[in-house]
Amino acid sequence: MFVLETIVLFLLVTCVTHYVVFRWKRQRLYALAEKLPGHEGFSIWESFFMILTVHRKDYITKVLTYIKDDAKITKIWLLKNLVIMTKDADFINKVFNSQHTIDKPELFYDAFLVKRGLIAINGEDQKVHRKIFTKSFTTKVLQTLPKIFDENSKRIVKLLESKVNCGEFEFTDYAGSYSFDTLGSSNLNYSEKDHFKSDLFYAFEKFSPIMVDILPYIVVGFTRKNLRYINIGKRIEEIFKVFDNYLNEVINNNRKSPCKDENKLIFSLLDPKNGFDEEDIRDEFITMILGAFETTTKIISSALMMLGIHQNAQHKLMQEIEEIFINGDDTTLTIDFLNKFQFMEAVIKETMRLFTVAPILARKASEEVEIDGYVIPKGTAFLLAIDAMHKDEKYWGKDANLFKPERFLETLAYPQAYAPFSGGRRMCIGFRYAMISMKIFFINFLRSYKVNCSSKFEELETEMTMTLNFVKGYKVSIERR
Ligand code: HEM
Numbered sequence: 431m432f433v434l435e436t437i438v439l440f441l442l443v444t445c446v447t448h449y450v451v452f453r454w455k456r457q458r459l460y461a462l463a464e465k466l467p468g469h470e471g472f473s474i475w476e477s478f479f480m481i482l483t484v485h486r487k488d489y490i491t492k493v494l495t496y497i498k499d500d501a502k503i504t505k506i507w508l509l510k511n512l513v514i515m516t517k518d519a520d521f522i523n524k525v526f527n528s529q530h531t532i533d534k535p536e537l538f539y540d541a542f543l544v545k546r547g548l549i550a551i552n553g554e555d556q557k558v559h560r561k562i563f564t565k566s567f568t569t570k571v572l573q574t575l576p577k578i579f580d581e582n583s584k585r586i587v588k589l590l591e592s593k594v595n596c597g598e599f600e601f602t603d604y605a606g607s608y609s610f611d612t613l614g615s616s617n618l619n620y621s622e623k624d625h626f627k628s629d630l631f632y633a634f635e636k637f638s639p640i641m642v643d644i645l646p647y648i649v650v651g652f653t654r655k656n657l658r659y660i661n662i663g664k665r666i667e668e669i670f671k672v673f674d675n676y677l678n679e680v681i682n683n684n685r686k687s688p689c690k691d692e693n694k695l696i697f698s699l700l701d702p703k704n705g706f707d708e709e710d711i712r713d714e715f716i717t718m719i720l721g722a723f724e725t726t727t728k729i730i731s732s733a734l735m736m737l738g739i740h741q742n743a744q745h746k747l748m749q750e751i752e753e754i755f756i757n758g759d760d761t762t763l764t765i766d767f768l769n770k771f772q773f774m775e776a777v778i779k780e781t782m783r784l785f786t787v788a789p790i791l792a793r794k795a796s797e798e799v800e801i802d803g804y805v806i807p808k809g810t811a812f813l814l815a816i817d818a819m820h821k822d823e824k825y826w827g828k829d830a831n832l833f834k835p836e837r838f839l840e841t842l843a844y845p846q847a848y849a850p851f852s853g854g855r856r857m858c859i860g861f862r863y864a865m866i867s868m869k870i871f872f873i874n875f876l877r878s879y880k881v882n883c884s885s886k887f888e889e890l891e892t893e894m895t896m897t898l899n900f901v902k903g904y905k906v907s908i909e910r911r
Contacts, residue, residue, distance in 0.1 A: 458798075458807065459512065459807040459808075459809070462798075462805050462806070462807040463505060463507075463512050463807060465804075465805070466503065466505040466514065466804060466806075467498070467501045467502075467503060467504065467505065468496075468498070468501070468503070468504040468505030468506060468514075468515075491893075491894050493506070493508070493513075493515070493813070494515065494790070494813070494815055494818070494894075496515065497515045497516070497517060497815060497818070502516060502518045502521055502802060503515070503516045503518070503521060503802075503804060504516070508537070508649060508811075509649065509650065511535075511537050511649075511809075511811055512807060512809070512810045512811070513537075513810070513811045513812070513813055514806065514810055514811070514812050514813070515812075515813040515815060516812070516813075516814060516815065517814075517815040517818035517819045517822060518819070519819055519822075519825060519844055519846045519847035520802065520846065521801065521802055522814045522816070522819060522846075522849065522853075523846050523849075523853060524801045524802060525793050525801065525812050525814060525854075526793075526849070526852065526853035526854030526856075526857075527853070527854045528799055528801065528854075530795055530796055530797040530798075530799040531793045531794065531795055531796070531799060531801075531812065532552075532556070532793070532796070532854070532855050532856060533552040533553065533556075533793065533794045533796045534549070534550055534552060534792060534793065534794060534856070535792050535793070535794040535811035535812075536794075537648070537649060537792075537811050538645070538648075538792045538811070539792065540648045540653070541641045541642075541644050541645045541648045541896075542641060542717075542720075543641070543644075543654055543666065543670075544712075544713040544714075544716050544717050544720070545709075545713060546709050546710045546712075546713035546714065547713035547714050547716060547717030547718075547720075548560060548563060548714065548717050548718075548721075548859065549717045549720070549721060550713075550717075551713075552794075552796075553796075556856075559710075559714070560855075560859065562698050562704055563695060563698060563714075563859060564859065565692075565693055565698070566617060566693055566694060566695045566698065567859055567860065567862065567863060568693075569765070570693075571693045572765060572862055572863060572866060573764065573765055574616075575612075575616055575863065575866055575867070576763035576764060576765065576767075576768065576866060576870060577763065578612070578615050578616050579612050579616075579763075579866065579867050579870040579871070580763050580870055580874065581615075582608055582611040582612050582615060583608060583870050583871045583873075583874040583875065584874055585611070586604050586605075586607060586608045586611075586871070586875075587874050587875055587878050587879075589604065589607075590604060590875075590878075590879065590908060593907075593908055594879070594908055594909060594910050595907075595908075595909055595910075596907070597907055598883075598884060598905040598906060598907045599905065599906070599907070600903050600904060600905060601730075601731040601734055601735075601904045601905070601906050602727050602728070602731045602903070602904045605726070605727040605728075605730040605731045605734075605871075605904075606631060606635065606723065606727040607631065608726075608727075608730070608867075608871055609722055609723045609724075609725075609726040609727045609730075609867070610630075610631060610634075610719070610723060612722070612726075612867045613718065613719060613722045613723070616694075617694050617695040617696065617718070618680065618694075618695055618696050618715070618718065618719070619680060619683065619684060619689055619694065619696045629672050630672055630673075630676050633669045633672035633673060634719060634720065634723050634724070636665075636669055637669055637720065638720075638724055638895070638896055638897060639895060640662070640665060640666060640669065641895075641896050642895040642896050643662055644657065644662060644666070645896075647662075654666060673712070673715075673716055674712065677711070677712055677715050680696065680715070681700065681711075684696060684700055688700075695714075695718055699711050699714055699715065721858070721859075721860060722860055722863075722864070724787070724897055725787045725788070725858075725864065725897075726864055726867060726868060728785070728787045728897065728898075728899070728904075729778065729781055729782055729785075729787055729864075729868060730868055730871055730872075731904035731906075732781050732784075732785045732900070732904065733777055733778055733781040733868075733872070734875075734881050734883075734904075734906050735883045735885065735890075735900075735904055735905075735906055736777065736780075736781055736784075736833050737777065737876075737881055737883075738881045738882045738883025738906045738907075739833075739883045739885060739886070739887050740833055740887075743777060743833070743835060744876075744880070744881065746773055747773055747774055747777060747872075747876065748876060750771060750772070750773045750774060751771070751774070751873060751876060751877060754767075754770050754771065755877075763870060763873075765866065768865075768866060768869045768870070771869055771873070772839065773835065773839070774869055774872055774873075775838070775865070775869070776835035776836065776837075776838035776839050777835045777872075778865065778868055778869070778872075779835070779838045779848075779850075780833060780834065780835040780837065780838060781833075782850035783820045783821075783826075783848060783850065784820070784821070784831075784833060785892065785898055785900075786816050786817040786820050786850055786898055787850070787897050787898055788816065788850075788852070788896075788897060788898075789815070789816055789817030789894050789897070789898045790813055790814065790815060790816065790817070790894070791813075791814045791816055791849075791852055792811055792812060792813055792814065793811070793812040793814065793856075794809065794810070794811050794812070795807065795808055795809060795810045795812070796808070816849055816850070816852075817894070817898060819847050819849070820847070820848065820850075822847065824844075825843065825844040825847035826844075826847070827843075833887060851864075876911075877911065878910065878911060879908040879909065879910060879911060880908065880909050880910075880911055881906050881907075881908055882906065882907045882908070882909070883905065883906045883907070884905075884907075885902070885905065
């Protein structure tokens with residue numbers, strides 16, 4: 431009996447000591463958090479309760495419902511983590527541009543499972559990786575892309591012939607194949623194979639929903655290693671097997687006939703001078719495809735749905751395309767030539783505003799930092815609600831929820847309220863690349879086909895996971911011009 435009492439007492443004293451030390455070490459965090467506006471009583475138990483009761487698919491949406499409309503920022507506690515949420519354009523831009531909020535919080539980004547990839551990597555390593563990859567996205571390099579993208583898009587346009595007058599079909603299969611091919615043939619040297627609905631294509635398609643599924647596990651401290659024993663972890667391992675097989679194939683091919691173009695990402699990844707180890711190479715390879723694949727695919731597909739629904743916008747865009755080509759312009763696709771398509775650019779920008787493919791971005795305070803008069807404790811995570819900012823009437827007017835590309839032909843009242851590619855030092859490295867690839871796709875596609883969509887704009891339902899998706903898919907029908 432005495433032994434049992436001693437053990438219980440010992441455990442009790444250990445727990446209390448741990449708790450007291452834990453609280454003591456975080457004194458300043460609690461003191462500063464106290465002064466921040468927001469949800470006061472979100473205890474550890476409530477956080478657990480939310481994780482257990484909310485469907486994973488609605489996890490992010492649920493957290494965002496705590497954003498207070500009348501406050502610039504709203505704090506919540508997610509377990510032991512202090513999180514600040516905001517949809518305020520000025521605050522968001524200050525976070526983008528502060529040198530103390532460049533890092534990404536592991537709390538959310540560990541779910542990407544690519545710790546060494548540019549999307550999740552932090553600190554000095556981020557600067558080194560970003561510098562190395564920037565040379566693949568310079569204007570000089572981008573100028574070589576239109577020719578490659580022209581060929582890629584013409585292949586997809588040809589593939590689409592089988593869908594003419596065949597009713598509605600899922601467009602992301604085709605847009606996805608295009609996004610895949612463009613990256614493969616321009617930067618990653620995996621173009622020899624046709625990736626239309628290949629294993630690799632499907633592995634990437636499955637990867638994004640899985641990241642949301644594992645988010646609650648990551649928040650409570652699971653890693654890829656200990657997830658392995660449960661079903662979801664097994665699914666992850668299967669996907670990574672496909673990634674690894676493919677990467678090995680690419681590496682072996684490049685060893686046999688090494689890529690000589692030092693501006694290509696694959697060259698930088700495999701160049702011993704850059705000192706990337708196996709994990710760096712794998713995580714960057716996946717990051718680049720992940721960064722380019724789903725984003726470009728979803729924006730191309732949503733923009734075509736918008737054109738199918740808003741036939742007047744499609745008509746206006748066709749007029750622009752015809753005028754530019756008929757006016758005797760050089761039809762060699764160059765960046766200067768693409769810059770002439772102003773209405774097309776407006777359509778793409780409006781689509782990215784309404785259907786922000788990365789609806790929430792996150793950052794972490796690597797130091798204690800003052801932003802807009804609030805002192806934010808070191809380690810705080812920021813959830814930046816870009817999608818909500820993009821639809822806020824305060825910035826976009828009463829018609830904020832309507833598809834109106836023309837607004838981008840005028841000077842925006844609040845340009846800082848638009849950030850589909852994020853901002854500051856972590857802004858999308860491929861944003862110009864993406865615009866070139868999307869414009870070329872639309873030129874070749876729209877010169878061949880008219881697009882229709884039977885969905886009603888007001889009835890389109892979206893769901894917010896790591897990315898924003900249409901619940902019923904991206905369905906359009908096409909007819910020949
Ligand atoms: C419509 C197309 C695209 C959209 C809307 C988009 C959007 C974004 C956003 C919002 C971020 C910031 C993510 C964050 O802060 O967590 C990002 C980062 C990134 N994107 Fe894109 N992206 C697009 C296309 C591309 C393409 C084509 C590539 C590559 C060729 C690419 C590669 C990356 C990479 C590597 C990052 C991480 C950058 C860093 O943290 O330093 N993206 N993208």
